[in-house]
Every structure is written in C-alpha cells, then in structure tokens.
Amino acid sequence: MNVPSQSELEQLLKKYFGYDSFRPGQLDIINSVLSGADTLAVMPTGGGKSMCYQIPALVFPGLTVVISPLIALMQDQVSQLDEAGVPSLFLNSSLEWEEYAANMDRIRSGEIKLLYCAPETLVTERMQKLLASVKVSCFTVDEAHCISEWGHDFREEYRRIAEIRERFPDAVCLALTATATERVRSDIKTSLKLGAPRAFNEFISSFDRPNIFLEVLPKGKSAMAKQLLLGFLNTHPDESGIIYCASRRQVDELTLLLNEKRIPALSYHAGLSDEERKTNQTRFVRDEIPVIVATVAFGMGINKPNVRFVIHYDLPKSLEQYYQEIGRAGRDGDAAHALLLYSDADISKIRFFMKEKTGLELKAAEAQLQAMVDYAESRICRRKVLLSYFGEKAEEGSTGSASCCDICAGMQAGGNQFLTDVDVTIPAQKLLSAIARTEERYGASYVIDVLLGSRQQRILDNSHDKLSVWGIGKEYCKDDWFQLTKLLLQAGFIRKTSDYQVLTITQDGWDTLRERGKVMLPFVPSGTAGADDAGSSRMKFPKAGKAAERLPADDTLGRRIFEQLRNERRRLADQANVPPYVIFSDRTLEDIAVKKPHIRADLEKIYGVGETKAAKYGDFILVTVKNCEK
Numbered sequence: 001m002n003v004p005s006q007s008e009l010e011q012l013l014k015k016y017f018g019y020d021s022f023r024p025g026q027l028d029i030i031n032s033v034l035s036g037a038d039t040l041a042v043m044p045t046g047g048g049k050s051m052c053y054q055i056p057a058l059v060f061p062g063l064t065v066v067i068s069p070l071i072a073l074m075q076d077q078v079s080q081l082d083e084a085g086v087p088s089l090f091l092n093s094s095l096e097w098e099e100y101a102a103n104m105d106r107i108r109s110g111e112i113k114l115l116y117c118a119p120e121t122l123v124t125e126r127m128q129k130l131l132a133s134v135k136v137s138c139f140t141v142d143e144a145h146c147i148s149e150w151g152h153d154f155r156e157e158y159r160r161i162a163e164i165r166e167r168f169p170d171a172v173c174l175a176l177t178a179t180a181t182e183r184v185r186s187d188i189k190t191s192l193k194l195g196a197p198r199a200f201n202e203f204i205s206s207f208d209r210p211n212i213f214l215e216v217l218p219k220g221k222s223a224m225a226k227q228l229l230l231g232f233l234n235t236h237p238d239e240s241g242i243i244y245c246a247s248r249r250q251v252d253e254l255t256l257l258l259n260e261k262r263i264p265a266l267s268y269h270a271g272l273s274d275e276e277r278k279t280n281q282t283r284f285v286r287d288e289i290p291v292i293v294a295t296v297a298f299g300m301g302i303n304k305p306n307v308r309f310v311i312h313y314d315l316p317k318s319l320e321q322y323y324q325e326i327g328r329a330g331r332d333g334d335a336a337h338a339l340l341l342y343s344d345a346d347i348s349k350i351r352f353f354m355k356e357k358t359g360l361e362l363k364a365a366e367a368q369l370q371a372m373v374d375y376a377e378s379r380i381c382r383r384k385v386l387l388s389y390f391g392e393k394a395e396e397g398s399t400g401s402a403s404c405c406d407i408c409a410g411m412q413a414g415g416n417q418f419l420t421d422v423d424v425t426i427p428a429q430k431l432l433s434a435i436a437r438t439e440e441r442y443g444a445s446y447v448i449d450v451l452l453g454s455r456q457q458r459i460l461d462n463s464h465d466k467l468s469v470w471g472i473g474k475e476y477c478k479d480d481w482f483q484l485t486k487l488l489l490q491a492g493f494i495r496k497t498s499d500y501q502v503l504t505i506t507q508d509g510w511d512t513l514r515e516r517g518k519v520m521l522p523f524v525p526s527g528t529a530g531a532d533d534a535g536s537s538r539m540k541f542p543k544a545g546k547a548a549e550r551l552p553a554d555d556t557l558g559r560r561i562f563e564q565l566r567n568e569r570r571r572l573a574d575q576a577n578v579p580p581y582v583i584f585s586d587r588t589l590e591d592i593a594v595k596k597p598h599i600r601a602d603l604e605k606i607y608g609v610g611e612t613k614a615a616k617y618g619d620f621i622l623v624t625v626k627n628c629e630k
C-alpha cells in the first residue's frame, strides 16, 4: 500500500474534519501506522488520539476495529464520525438485536471504515466469524493501559486481545493511552505482542497541556473555601466546569449552595440512582447545565471538549489522579483553568483512610500523597513540578508566562505575593555533590547530616566523615537544607525513589554539577524572609490567555451571531439526540461569528467545518449570519 504524502493526509484532515493542520505527534503516529508498523502512542487527554486511527482508517483498504472499554464513548464517537461523513458504527450489548444484525450486514458489505467494540464483544464467536469474512486492516486498542495490572484501570478482558490479533496477521495494531509509566508501556507491548513480526514504533507525546492554567489556593476553614469557590464561579460566568469533592456529602452540600446562589449545578456521585447519574451527566454534556459537582467517579468517558475549568475542592490522593482529572478541561485546545483548593485537614483525612493499607502498598500511597502535597505547596512553576513528576522537562516557553500558573503569573506581575528566584548555585552544588559522593544511596535526612558535619554512628561507620562534602553546609540549618532539597526535587534536578525515598540525581542535576550552571530558585533560608502568605492577595483568579484569534468584545454583531448559532445548535442537537459539540464545537461557532461567511466558498476557511458538515449545515450557517446582519 502506498503511504500518502503529508499534504494528502492534510487534505483528508481538512475534508472530513475541517482542520488545517495536525497536532503535535499526530502525523508521526499516523505515518507509523500507515507504514505497517505496530505502534504504541502515549498522548495526554485531549491531545487528539482519535485522529491517529481515524485518518489511517480512511486510507486503509479494509476495516479498522477500535477496541474501547467505554460503551458510552462509542455512541459519541460514531455520532461525531457520522457528522463528518466517515462511515462507522459500533457493536455492543446496548444494541437491540435487529440493529446489531443490520450493523453486521453493513460491515460485510465493506462500506464501513471504522468499527467500535468492547473487548468482551471482540472475543465472541459471532464477532470472530464476522471479522473473518471481511478484510481487517488495523486493530486500534484505545485506553491500552487497561491491559496492565500496573495501570490504574486493569481490565481482564483486555488480555485476550492478543490472541484475536494472531488470527489477523495482516492487520497492524495501534495501542493508545493517556497515562502509562515505563512499566505499563512495556506491559502493553508484551501483552499485545506489538512488533512481532512487524516493525514497532513507540511515541510519547508531551504530558504538557499548555492551555490549562494551574492554580492552587490554601482554602482554610469551610467558610473561606466556599467563598473562594463562589469568587471563582462569579468570575467565570456561564462557563462549563467540573468541581471535584472527596465525599458525597460535600458534593450535595455544594450543589445546594450553588443553586441557592443561582448558579445552575447538578450532583454526580455513587449515591444517586443510575438514572439520575445518567440524566445529570447528559444535561452537563449537552450544555444544559454549566456546572457539575462530582466525586472522582465522574469523568471516565466524558468527551466534552469545552470544559473551561476543573476545580478540586479537596486534595486528590495522587498527582496521577489530579493530572487525569484536570485533563478533562480544555480538550478543545482553548484556555482552561485548573484550580486546586487544599488544607492540612485534607492531608489528615487522606492519611486516615490510608491506615487500611500495609507494606509496600502503604509506602506507595504515602509517596503519592507526598508528591501531591509538594505540588500544592510548590514555590516554583507548577507546570515544571507536574511534568518533572512524570519524568518530563517543561518545554521552553510553556512556563514562565502569565498564562502558565499562579506562580509564574505572580512573578510576571512582579507582585510581592510570590517569592522571587534567588541564586542558589553554591548550596545546590553542595547538596548535589553530597548526594553524588554518598553514591545516591541515602535519603534527604542522611545527606543533609553529612553536609552539616554530623558524627552520627551511621555516618562514621560509612566513613562519610572523610568525604570532602562532610561539614561544608553549616551556613544553613537542617530545615533550610530540607527546603532546598524540596525545591531541587520540584525543579527536576533530583528525584526520590518511591520505595525508600532515596535521593538520586537526574540528567539535569548532573549537567548542573558538571557545567557549573547557575541555579535560580525561590529559596528562603529561615530568618531572612517572611513566610509565603498565600492568603487573600491571591484571590484574584487571573484568566489564562486565549490560544487563538477570538471574537473581540466590541464585535456586537459577532456576539449576536454566536448566541444565535449556539441556540440553533442546541435545537439541532436536541433534534438529532446528540450533544451539541457533535454538531459544531464552540470554537467553530466563534470562528463563524468572527469570519461572518456569506457564500459557500467562505465556509472552507472555518475551523472545524469539513466537506460533509459544509454540505449539511452550510445553509444553516449562511442563513443565521445573514439574519443576524439584517
């Protein structure tokens, strides 16, 4: 099969999906799959994973089977593809038999490009027969981390995918996931037998979601927390968002409070009936209600692109969980806001529930919580802390700006509410050298004791009092050294092993040591500065900068067109019984309102309008614009 050129692939993207260019990583993954190599791609939520198999599916002569654990998402994906003019369907237990049989006929006829199914469906006899009767070009395994016990969502049935794959030696396999540590990635590769016998490529896109502004506020007592929440919501009126709470009681209490304040909000938690949960979720997804207050149970399978904020009213248990939850914001690439409220009481609550755990499991949970707390208490760029936790370095330019995080915004503003960086090159090198000289085998306390010239028995036994670094750190007290250790950890110069909390030096740390590079961090040795009073002065909720050209505030006609389009979209969506974004994204509506198309040819320039949508909704767009201009 001839692999299409980049411009041919871009034409497909434009024709079917109405986008002008690929997002970072997409093209490499698509090319890999089309070249016939098994491919594992890790891309953050909202990164645009679906396109990585949808474009190849349009090129392949045969069927692309997409294995996904979430039945709820299949309907959504198929509706969106339908709208884009890509023949696709799903087979799962939610279908009536007649529809199931009709879908099977359409697959046999060869007209279908994409078939979505759950792993349980894939392994059925009926499905096997069906697939054997057609040409299968590609198996796409979505949420591929479910295959590994080391992932956060293990599914037994995923293990059987490999055996099915073996029956289709000509089909290439693409595995996709948003979160996978090295261990999980290697599990995916082995379990799916990726690369045997064909070639294998692995792509790991950045975990960075630069359009999400990161903010943390200490929430103090309950009354202050509520005030912070209402303050935020008042500065983000009509925006769609999720508020996560640690308990059902808290969810219900906040929903009540918001409704009292005339902020339309619904609850979502395991205490509600299935019916209620489903209704509330649907109303949120369909933009009927802007805010949903939820426990962590909410979010899997929510594909809503225009979630503008995610608020954590309580501290999550781990950065993994936190990252996944904030990832539900800003999937459309537009600016979004992640606000975390936390207090010491949250930490105690999590610790209390950790008591049930023992051994290594307890240790892992403690280390995860500590990383979460370190993030919340960070004095350096939060993006750097988050990325460094996932083993990644922040890209030049993605940090430091006012739209990055509260810390960077504070620094940009030159405000005194945040601490400024100072030159810590000398103490940083002392600490890094002490870790190196003790062979990266000890925790922070021991390393610091060496710097302070302690004569503890353990240090004497190891002859570490003979090291050149012994006693060279007496200018600071132990607490100050702990503070510096934390800053170096957050900035990614050193790392802590999760089991024994041993400090090791990262590549960046070694580079700094060898090249004697300057290290700037907001270090405040005791007695030299006041504490970081993160209270009221930070309650101003800066809005993150918008990513693309937007509707100017003074374009009243544009605003009118946007509102009108939004109403019309709701009507069309209700008629078709789909969420509004399946028809057009908010971004597309805004682009129409800015560009005000008058003739069909103008539609080509609109973001997110491909040929099928132009044919189907072109008149609706042109007429709406014209009517507003009258």
Ligand code: ADP
Binding pocket: 019, 020, 021, 022, 023, 026, 043, 044, 045, 046, 047, 048, 049, 050, 051, 303, 305, 331, 332
């Ligand atoms: P993921 O599965 O990685 O979370 P999706 O595949 O749902 O992300 O994509 C997120 C959003 O980005 C969707 O609305 C999708 O249409 C959009 N998108 C994907 N690729 C592009 C692109 N190249 N240009 C613009 N938007 C894109």
